[in-house]
Amino acid sequence: MNRKKLRDRLLLALTFALMMAALATVFLYAPTEKHTGVIQRIFYFHVPVAWVAFLAYFITFIGSILYLSKRKARWDALAAASAEVGVLFTTLVLITGPIWARPVWGIWWTWDARLTTSLVLWLIYIAYLLVRRFAGEPGRGARLAAVVGIAGFIDVPLVFITVNLWRTQHPTTIIFEGGLTGSMLVTLLVCLVAFTLLYILLVRQATGLKMLETEIKNIKRMREE
Amino acid sequence: MLARVWAIYRKDLLQELRTKETVVAVLVFALLVLVIFSFAVGDNIAADAAPGILWVALSFGGVIGLNRTFAVEKENARLEGLMLCPVDRAVIYWGKLAGSFTFMLVLAVVITPVFLALFNLPVFLPRLALIIVLAVLGFASVGTLFAALAVNTRARDIMLPILFLPVVAPVIIAAVKATAPVLAAAPWGELATWLEILIAFDVIFLVVGTLVFEFVIEE
Amino acid sequence: MENLGYLLAAFAVIWAAVFGYVLFMQRKQHRLEREIDLLRESLDKSREK
Numbered sequence: 001m002n003r004k005k006l007r008d009r010l011l012l013a014l015t016f017a018l019m020m021a022a023l024a025t026v027f028l029y030a031p032t033e034k035h036t037g038v039i040q041r042i043f044y045f046h047v048p049v050a051w052v053a054f055l056a057y058f059i060t061f062i063g064s065i066l067y068l069s070k071r072k073a074r075w076d077a078l079a080a081a082s083a084e085v086g087v088l089f090t091t092l093v094l095i096t097g098p099i100w101a102r103p104v105w106g107i108w109w110t111w112d113a114r115l116t117t118s119l120v121l122w123l124i125y126i127a128y129l130l131v132r133r134f135a136g137e138p139g140r141g142a143r144l145a146a147v148v149g150i151a152g153f154i155d156v157p158l159v160f161i162t163v164n165l166w167r168t169q170h171p172t173t174i175i176f177e178g179g180l181t182g183s184m185l186v187t188l189l190v191c192l193v194a195f196t197l198l199y200i201l202l203v204r205q206a207t208g209l210k211m212l213e214t215e216i217k218n219i220k221r222m223r224e225e
Numbered sequence: 226m227l228a229r230v231w232a233i234y235r236k237d238l239l240q241e242l243r244t245k246e247t248v249v250a251v252l253v254f255a256l257l258v259l260v261i262f263s264f265a266v267g268d269n270i271a272a273d274a275a276p277g278i279l280w281v282a283l284s285f286g287g288v289i290g291l292n293r294t295f296a297v298e299k300e301n302a303r304l305e306g307l308m309l310c311p312v313d314r315a316v317i318y319w320g321k322l323a324g325s326f327t328f329m330l331v332l333a334v335v336i337t338p339v340f341l342a343l344f345n346l347p348v349f350l351p352r353l354a355l356i357i358v359l360a361v362l363g364f365a366s367v368g369t370l371f372a373a374l375a376v377n378t379r380a381r382d383i384m385l386p387i388l389f390l391p392v393v394a395p396v397i398i399a400a401v402k403a404t405a406p407v408l409a410a411a412p413w414g415e416l417a418t419w420l421e422i423l424i425a426f427d428v429i430f431l432v433v434g435t436l437v438f439e440f441v442i443e444e
Numbered sequence: 445m446e447n448l449g450y451l452l453a454a455f456a457v458i459w460a461a462v463f464g465y466v467l468f469m470q471r472k473q474h475r476l477e478r479e480i481d482l483l484r485e486s487l488d489k490s491r492e493k
Contacts, residue, residue: 039447099454103447123391134378162395
């Protein structure tokens with residue numbers, strides 16, 4: 001097996017192992033929360049998924065900057081792949097949030113600061129993906145999307161701060177009372193690492209795919225000439 | 226360099242003044258938004274929702290207007306002409322920005338008094354003017370960048386709102402939250418944080434726009 | 445153990461989404477690899493001529 005395949009297999013194995021560890025800690029190790037019960041365990045997946053989505057957008061930001069300065073296809077491929085995975089994970093945040101909120105507070109949606117920021121981010125990066133799709137040629141799409149990737153990410157802290165201020169005027173839902181006990185923290189960390197590895201796995205695959213697509217488009221264009 | 230910015234701005238301004246079609250159409254649209262939202266929101270809530278209704282009208286009208294001012298066919302030809310000159314791309318950004326800002330400011334200046342009258346609010350509100358200037362600057366900084374971007378895509382009419390609205394969400398939230406105390410004649414303290422957000426947004430996106438605009442109009 | 449159904453739903457959604465995405469990528473990969481093979485074949489053929 002060549003080096004790249006070995007690395008890929010290793011990453012897959014590691015990710016799988018950590019996902020299993022995550023499942024074990026979430027269901028066997030973590031304590032049951034007093035007030036809300038079993039449903040609280042969603043927290044251990046909901047939060048890491050949100051953090052990883054944020055990481056994904058950060059990588060898109062870096063990829064966009066690198067693409068605009070160096071114009072190498074792989075930076076654009078990385079930015080696009082990371083945005084795709086980011087949108088996927090943000091969608092999960094937006095779905096697991098309500099699934100958690102419904103039994104606990106009886107409502108599907110809450111304009112909680114983090115959930116609302118996730119919603120706005122979701123919309124921004126969907127726009128990013130749409131720009132890629134609706135641009136004239138692929139080169140233009142990459143360039144325009146890179147601009148969106150940069151502007152969008154810089155907007156993130158502004159959105160979060162503004163929404164936070166907006167919502168602290170209406171203190172409604174508290175995630176749960178009390179801080180995190182030691183075992184809860186450990187569980188959260190294990191899940192965070194597991195999902196970060198999953199992110200790396202998915203983005204590597206997706207980036208490779210995008211590079212393949214670009215290569216095919218180039219070959220086709222060369223053939224026409 | 227300032228002279229070049231002014232030159233671009235003046236050309237756009239004269240062009241718009243000659244036909245006036247875009248401005249009038251957008252004004253009518255914004256007015257319609259005001260009215261329809263008032264119907265939709267209903268009697269009891271309307272007073273509380275008033276600031277929101279104003280800013281929805283201004284943001285939607287602004288977006289539609291931005292779309293129109295950049296979508297002219299001549300626009301692309303003119304942009305290409307500008308690009309041939311050895312002009313710093315940022316200059317083009319600021320020239321266009323001045324145009325967008327003026328446009329949306331005119332929109333606000335016309336729509337706001339109508340809004341205040343419709344909701345039986347006091348008409349002389351200098352603090353509201355401040356909020357409007359800051360918010361419109363935020364809209365213009367992002368809008369100019371994204372309008373030039375959207376024009377280069379296939380679905381340009383719908384791409385601009387999709388790009389613009391989520392990114393200016395902080396401006397809309399801050400503007401609405403700042404307008405409410407002004408309408409209620411509350412002290413400055415209630416406004417302060419929101420004004421800070423607007424100023425921060427403006428500064429940040431003016432800088433980002435200046436740096437990044439060249440990549441949008443490349444080619 | 446109330447709300448176990450909701451807990452399960454949340455985990456299932458996450459799993460389904462990730463799995464679905466992986467599947468989607470695998471299919472795309474196969475399609476693209478096939479396309480590259482076809483392109484290479486036609487390039488070789490045109491070169492032979």
